[in-house]
Amino acid sequence: MGRVRYTSVLVILALALAVGVGVWRWWQGPQVQGYVLERRPLVQTVVATGRVVTTSRSQVGSEITGVVLERHVEEGDTVRPGDTLLVLRSDELAAQVREAEAALTELATSRRPQALVALERAESELAQARRETARRRTLAERSLLSTEALEQAEQAQTLAHNAFDAARLTATALAPSNVEETLLRERLAALQARLAKTVVRSEVAGTVLTRDAEPGDLVQPGQVLFTIALSGATEIRVPLDERNLALLALQQDAMAVADAYPQRPFLARVSFIAPSIDPQRGTVEVRLAVDPVPDFLRQDMTVSVNIETGRREQALAVPNDALDDTLDTGPWGQAQVLVVREGRVQRREVTLGLRGLAMSEVLDGLRVGDRVLANPTASLPEGSRVRFTQRAAPVSGSGEDAATRNELPVNFN
Structure with missing residues (x-):
């Protein structure tokens, strides 16, 4: 009987404690x-x-129309100023350069010496015509020669003088550093410059980003062949x-x-x-x-x-x-x-x-x-x-x- 009473007391105390804790938690509020x-x-x-991105990019193209013969770089390649990027076919331009060089050689070895010889001959013929005119004038003054013969001599002197002037002008034009040689050298320089443009080179240092040309392609001025990201x-x-x-x-x-x-x-x-x-x-x-x-x-x-x-x-x-x-x-x-x-x-x-x-x-x-x-x-x-x-x-x-x-x-x- 005592054991039952003791157990009941414990249960009541436990319930009271649980209720107390619950009330305390409720009073404290939610967690x-x-x-x-x-x-x-x-x-x-x-x-x-x-x-x-790089701060600058360079777009490289050809200045002349031509057919691609060789391509020397790929995307990702590093290039420096002067490196060859692409080569165009240059047979015709090379032949024109050789022709211009031959014309310049001909001027120095043939046309110029011939002009000098022609000038000397015209000078000699003019001197002869002047002497003949002077002789006939003396005879005409003595009435030993007709006026018609004197006029013929004077006309021959005029023709000889004109021929001399023409020979002198030709020799002057063909002289070193004068008009004819200058024209030939400028033409040669222009052809050599066009020939040099058949080799497309990089003007900058950098990395090749894109290439848009292959051997056999026909390229024209204004066409972008390579894009280069500048170093720096x-x-x-x-x-x-x-x-x-x-x-x-x-x-x-x-x-x-x-x-x-x-x-x-x-x-x-x-x-x-x-x-x-x-x-x-x-x-x-x-x-x-x-x-x-x-x-x-x-x-x-x-x-x-x-x-x-x-x-x-x-x-x-x-x-x-x-x-x-x-x-x-x-x-x-x-x-x-x-x-x-x-x-x-x-x-x-x-x-x-x-x-x-x-x-x-x-x-x-x-x-x-x-x-x-x-x-x-x-x-x-x-x-x-x-x-x-x-x-x-x-x-x-x-x-x-x-x-x-x-x-x-x-x-x-």
Whole structure:
């Protein structure tokens, strides 16, 4: 009997304890999860995807029409000024050059000496005609010769003089460095220049990006045969959502990763921010200079970049999922959080600083050690009692293309 009574007492005590605990739990309120705020280093980055480009490209073509005989380079080949890219068939031009060289040789060895001989002969015949005219004039003055004979001598002298002038002009034209030789040399130089154009050479140092000619092709002036990326500065061009414009500044550092080499990140720096916005895409073009250029980097490679737009060595940071009712989408703004103070919920307005996909900086409204709810939209009346359970703070977000996100495309590390 005593044992039954003892058991009944124990059951009653257990029930009373359970009810007491239940009442205590009810009085304490529902269990909620949240974060305990602390100071931590924050780096704000704009995350985007772009492509590798060289600052300049050279398009190479032929200055003359011709048939491709040889092609000396492929895509990806490195060239220097003067390197042969392509050779055109040059049989006809080479024959014309040889013809012009032969004409110049003929001038020096045949036509010029003949002109000198003709000049000497014309000079001699003119002297003879003058002597004959003088002799006949003397005879005519003595009435020993008719006037008609004198006129014939004078006419012969005039003809001899004209022949001499013609021979002199011819000899002068054929003299060294005069008209005839100059014309022949200019014609030869023009033909040699056209012949030289049958060999298409690179005028710059760089890497061959494209080739659009094969042996046997007929090429014409204005046709692009090769595209060469000039050696030197390399850039990454990134279209960023215009909402990020307030965060950007020249000379900001960035970390870039090529999709083809994800284990080999390299440094870049903002070198250009476009003065206008693309109205169709709502983006602003940003260029990042790469120096030094990694040896694996190729033209038009896809590259993901994290542009560092802000840094705090010690910032009071709150996870973004604890924020509610953000009032604007700029780099600074207001938000609300649910704070647990002395076991009760309080709604608090805070001022934000650096913001990102994972964490945001709190400038005013909270302090170190404050406990904020992870669900700021929970249906808990102001002053409700809750039981707080701490949750680990989130890590940085994913590196998505900033131009494709609807939210502010900023990431914290």
